[in-house]
Each structure stands twice: as structure tokens, then as C-alpha cells.
Amino acid sequence: MTRPLREDLLALPKYVPGKSPEQVAAQLGLDRAVKLASNEVAYGPLPGVPEAIGAAAASVNRYPDMGVVALKGALSQRLGVDTERITVGCGSVGLLMHLMAAIAEPGAEVVYSWRSFEAYPIAVQIAQMNSVRVPNTADHRHNLEAMAEAIGPKTKAVFVCNPNNPTGESLTAAEITAFLDKVPSDVLVVIDEAYREFVTDPDVPDGLELYGDRENVVILRTFSKAWGLAGLRAGYLIGSPDVAQTVHKIVVPFSVNSLAQAAAVAALAAEEEMRRRVDEVVQQRERVLAEARKLIDGVPGTQTNFVWLPLRDRAVEFAQLTESKAVTVRPFAGDGVRVSIGTPEENDLFLEILHTWK
Ligand SMILES: Cc1ncc(COP(=O)(O)O)c(C=O)c1O
Incomplete structure (x- = not known):
């Protein structure tokens, strides 16, 4: 059989x-x-988070807010970005998988540096696309020049993990800008900033601030690290309204649970x-x-x-x-x-x- x-x-x-x-x-x-x-x-x-979870616990017989309105509103205010450009998901990995589903085509390729975040090859393969891995430089950084060269007619997306997990190294604004200028406009550049809050080097850019208005750039961030909510699974994506709304349609219904939504709003208030x-x-x-x-x-x-x-x-x-x-x-x-x-x-x-x- x-x-x-x-x-x-x-x-x-x-x-x-x-x-x-x-x-x-x-x-x-x-x-x-x-x-x-x-x-x-x-x-x-963070302070206020356990109380917010406790209050939300009283209504777990109800579905969560599928539109994630309060959390999106808080993010929109904090980041100065329209809510239609924000999608919240069950961790940023959940969003990455939805994003892959949104771009997948038979034979399509996704370019990324390796070694990088372990979820990348899995997300690409689940979407039945092919990974094109570009080895890190000898000093454990993305080789952006080689990554740009690896982009071909079948490439649908490129991942830039900045700073990179697991090597910790980061890319400067000058490097990323030069790279983005070489990427064709129909290739999505996913800048994964899971560790953004820990960046202290002024040369390492805030991807949203610097590249957020580029149509083909998507920023991924998470509440799992600096915001202390790894156990509740909440991450967000910021992209063009077209990308954010398409991913929103794909997100598993109600996948950002009501405790996670309340906790994330409370965490943002404890910045x-x-x-x-x-x-x-x-x-x-x-x-x-x-x-x-x-x-x-x-x-x-x-x-x-x-x-x-x-x-x-x-x-x-x-x-x-x-x-x-x-x-x-x-x-x-x-x-x-x-x-x-x-x-x-x-x-x-x-x-x-x-x-x-x-
Ligand atoms: C680069 C990177 N992106 C995303 C994530 C996962 O984030 P989330 O918990 O929001 O799925 C991690 C977690 O280790 C990570 O290292």
C-alpha cells in the first residue's frame, strides 16, 4: 500500500x-x-503581564479576537505603522510558514545564509520550495554579495537574519542597503529581527525604520525574546498592505490565543x-x-x-x-x-x- x-x-x-x-x-x-x-x-x-493573563483567563470559554485588534493597535502606535501592514501570528515562525505558503510555487527557490535559524529550511521545504543555502563568511556573517549572486529567475524570497541566530553576528545598514538595491523587486526580502531589542551597535539598522517602506521588504519580530513571552507564542510581521493582508488570510484562525494577546499588550506597556x-x-x-x-x-x-x-x-x-x-x-x-x-x-x-x- x-x-x-x-x-x-x-x-x-x-x-x-x-x-x-x-x-x-x-x-x-x-x-x-x-x-x-x-x-x-x-x-x-514583565510587570502587569501575569495580571493581564489572569484577567483574560476568565473568558477562555470564548474564542479570541481573530482580528487581534488591541494588540495590533498597540503595535501600530508604538511602531508608527498602519495596522493594515501588521499581521500577528502564533510566533514569528508561524508567520514565516504562512508567508512561505503565500509565495510557494513548484520549483521556486528561497535563498538564505547558512548556518542560520533552523526553522528556515523546514519552512521552505514544507511549502515545497527549494532552499539555496549560501555559506556564512569565515567570520560567521551572511555573505550578502554571494547571496545577491544566488538570486535567480526561480527565487521568490531571501531571508536576512539580523542579528543572525545562532552565530550572533550582524549586518550594517550600509551592507543591507547595498544588498537590497541588488534584489529584484519581485523577490521578497524577509528581515528576521527576533533579537532587535538586544542590538547596541549603532551601525546595525532597525530594519523597519530604514527599509519598512520598500514594497518587497517584510520584517519579522517576536514577543518570545526580550519581551519575555516565549511560552505564549506571539510574533508579528510588518510588510506592504498586500503582503500583510494576504498572510492574514492564511493565518490559522484564532491562532493568537486570548492570553497571548492580553499578555503582549501588557508587555508593550512595560517597555x-x-x-x-x-x-x-x-x-x-x-x-x-x-x-x-x-x-x-x-x-x-x-x-x-x-x-x-x-x-x-x-x-x-x-x-x-x-x-x-x-x-x-x-x-x-x-x-x-x-x-x-x-x-x-x-x-x-x-x-x-x-x-x-x-
Ligand atoms: C532568528 C529567529 N527568528 C524567529 C525565532 C522564533 O520566534 P517565535 O518564538 O516568535 O516563533 C527565533 C527563536 O529562536 C529566532 O532565533
Whole structure:
């Protein structure tokens, strides 16, 4: 009997969740373990968020607002962008998948740098398009010149992850502007700014501010990182009204649940505290980066809430070492290890382990 499922999906990488800190702690017979593996912020929800979730919980017998009106309104005000250009989704990854569905055509190609965010190849393949991966430069950055050259007649979209996950490196306004000027107007450029709030280098542009008015540019952002709502799944896209409204039609109905909507509105109202926390993360990032550079060769810069250790064939071994000491990090076999920035105490613990690495 033949399977009714698509054969190409057999090769789709299966999501293998990392061990939870609870699992690691139990394995080691400890009370707790530290998770530095998923680039979350370590501080709990922003003030006002638990109360907003509590209030929204009283109405979970009702469907959420499908138009996401209050959250879109708050975003529109904050960003100075018309609501018709904003689409909110179940995480920015959810939106990326919808965007791929909106552009997919048989044989079409999507160009992106590699290594970059792991969801990209999956989103492209699910939409039955072909990935064109352009290797990062030796210093772990996008090779924008090679990416521009990789654009051909079949290219429907290009992803620019700025700053890049998992290498942490970023692109300057001059570089992105020169790149965008080479991209044909019928190719969508998706600028993924999941870590925008952690950027401190003035040369790294706010994609929305600088490129938001270009018809073929789409900006992706998320509430999962600096805004502390990874567990609720809310992200947004800003593009031309045509792109944003088309994606809106594709979004799984009611996929931004009512707790997530209320929490995101409350988080936006606590921007000052978000900034304070981000400042602390940035300070800690610079500390961890400086220490890592003393001990490991070739550690790139970072404008995110994580650090990339290019340990190549020793990446998995390093992650095993930290796990044995109750700290989980994210290894990419044969390539490197991504270490999220935690609280000062958590980073102390990580650095202690790093100092034992030989
Ligand atoms: C570059 C990048 N984009 C998007 C996301 C996911 O965002 P969300 O939680 O909104 O789906 C991540 C999360 O790790 C990421 O690193």
C-alpha cells in the first residue's frame, strides 16, 4: 500500500527537544539545572503581564479576537505603522510558514545564509520550495554579495537574519542597503529581527525604520525574546498592505490565543522594564563574550542575547560537559555551541565550567 503522505517529508528534520532543566536536574540528583539553550530571557514575565493573563483567563470559554485588534493597535502606535501592514501570528515562525505558503510555487527557490535559524529550511521545504543555502563568511556573517549572486529567475524570497541566530553576528545598514538595491523587486526580502531589542551597535539598522517602506521588504519580530513571552507564542510581521493582508488570510484562525494577546499588550506597556532587563543582558553578554574570547579561538561578536562558540567537531563534547555540570547549552554538531545569556549567577556558573574546558 502506498502512503498518502508526501515522500519528501521523510527527510524533514524531526524536532528533537533539548532536555528540560528538570530532566537534567533529576538525572544529576540536583534541585535545579540552568537552561542556557533557547535564548529566552531569564527574568520571568514583565510587570502587569501575569495580571493581564489572569484577567483574560476568565473568558477562555470564548474564542479570541481573530482580528487581534488591541494588540495590533498597540503595535501600530508604538511602531508608527498602519495596522493594515501588521499581521500577528502564533510566533514569528508561524508567520514565516504562512508567508512561505503565500509565495510557494513548484520549483521556486528561497535563498538564505547558512548556518542560520533552523526553522528556515523546514519552512521552505514544507511549502515545497527549494532552499539555496549560501555559506556564512569565515567570520560567521551572511555573505550578502554571494547571496545577491544566488538570486535567480526561480527565487521568490531571501531571508536576512539580523542579528543572525545562532552565530550572533550582524549586518550594517550600509551592507543591507547595498544588498537590497541588488534584489529584484519581485523577490521578497524577509528581515528576521527576533533579537532587535538586544542590538547596541549603532551601525546595525532597525530594519523597519530604514527599509519598512520598500514594497518587497517584510520584517519579522517576536514577543518570545526580550519581551519575555516565549511560552505564549506571539510574533508579528510588518510588510506592504498586500503582503500583510494576504498572510492574514492564511493565518490559522484564532491562532493568537486570548492570553497571548492580553499578555503582549501588557508587555508593550512595560517597555521601560523590558529596556532595563535588556541592558542587564547586554552587560552580561559583553562579560561572557570577553571571557569566552580569552579561552576559545575565533569567537565572533554578538548583538543578541547569546554567544557563539565555534568549537566545530568538539561542539557536542562541550555541551555534554556543561550538562554534566547542570547547565544546558545548544550544540550544533560539527559547527559550534550557542550559549544564551542568563542571570548573572547563571552566567557565573557557565563561566566556571568554561574555565575547566581543555
Ligand atoms: C532568528 C529567529 N527568528 C524567529 C525565532 C522564533 O520566534 P517565535 O518564538 O516568535 O516563533 C527565533 C527563536 O529562536 C529566532 O532565533
